[in-house]
Amino acid sequence: MSTVECIGPAKLPKKAYLSDVFAPWSIAQQELVLAGAIEGWPNGVAVYRDCLDRFERRARRVESLIDRDEMLRPTTRKDANQIYVASLAVLAWDENDFKTLVEIVLAGNGVILSIDDKIEISNDTPLRQAIAAWDIARKRSRSNHVKSKAAKISAEKKKAIAALGVARIKPFWGLSAEEWPTPLLRQMAGRPGKPIAYNTIVEHLGVGRAVARKRHQAMLKRRATLADKELVCPGTKHAKKVVEKV
Numbered sequence: 001m002s003t004v005e006c007i008g009p010a011k012l013p014k015k016a017y018l019s020d021v022f023a024p025w026s027i028a029q030q031e032l033v034l035a036g037a038i039e040g041w042p043n044g045v046a047v048y049r050d051c052l053d054r055f056e057r058r059a060r061r062v063e064s065l066i067d068r069d070e071m072l073r074p075t076t077r078k079d080a081n082q083i084y085v086a087s088l089a090v091l092a093w094d095e096n097d098f099k100t101l102v103e104i105v106l107a108g109n110g111v112i113l114s115i116d117d118k119i120e121i122s123n124d125t126p127l128r129q130a131i132a133a134w135d136i137a138r139k140r141s142r143s144n145h146v147k148s149k150a151a152k153i154s155a156e157k158k159k160a161i162a163a164l165g166v167a168r169i170k171p172f173w174g175l176s177a178e179e180w181p182t183p184l185l186r187q188m189a190g191r192p193g194k195p196i197a198y199n200t201i202v203e204h205l206g207v208g209r210a211v212a213r214k215r216h217q218a219m220l221k222r223r224a225t226l227a228d229k230e231l232v233c234p235g236t237k238h239a240k241k242v243v244e245k246v
Helices: 027-037 055-057 066-072 095-107 127-172 182-189 198-205 210-232 235-246
Strands: 014-019 046-050 080-086 111-114 119-121
Touching: 014 027, 014 066, 027 080, 046 066, 055 080, 095 111, 095 119, 095 127, 119 127, 127 182, 127 198, 182 198
Parallel strands: 014 046, 014 080, 080 111
Antiparallel strands: 111 119
């Protein structure tokens, strides 16, 4: 499915290509990188996107890259193409595919500009060097993707552990700081030798100790008041309703 944007894209020397041929680079990520590097994005830019389904990604066929083929199609325009990509890794399925693409672009005196790789491929760039840059881009992007996923899993795990720790001290958070000192509660909520941060407790419970104590005292006062009413008017309808509400 063609997703070319901008009226008369063939007349524009500045082009941008996005695809999901390489899993570590989502289309959304590529758009963010390109938007940050190309002034006025996407105005004045012919944007080509190859959004593939999982069957097309698994088959890895060049014929599936319809927009890329449209972008590389020769035109009568004299200006050389400037093809922007977030990363060289999104341009091709494999090394041979990338080599063919570079040869086509350079044959028309075009230039490939990769934002994340900080590289420009032109007729002054040896083909071997261009292929090496593509390979490095893939390896680096894959490594960063793995690190990002690991960091996300680690963060989620830490958050879950913190939630369990905070749950342990929640009943004591509003009690007297003399009986239950904050450092003690932090130790109880954390791991041996690693007390949980005060701000983490507040983040989970929503209030600091001062506010929690005030609320706890107010609750005790309400209970005492209700208890007094129950003693004065035991079993009354009013007392029963108040108790149920509490």
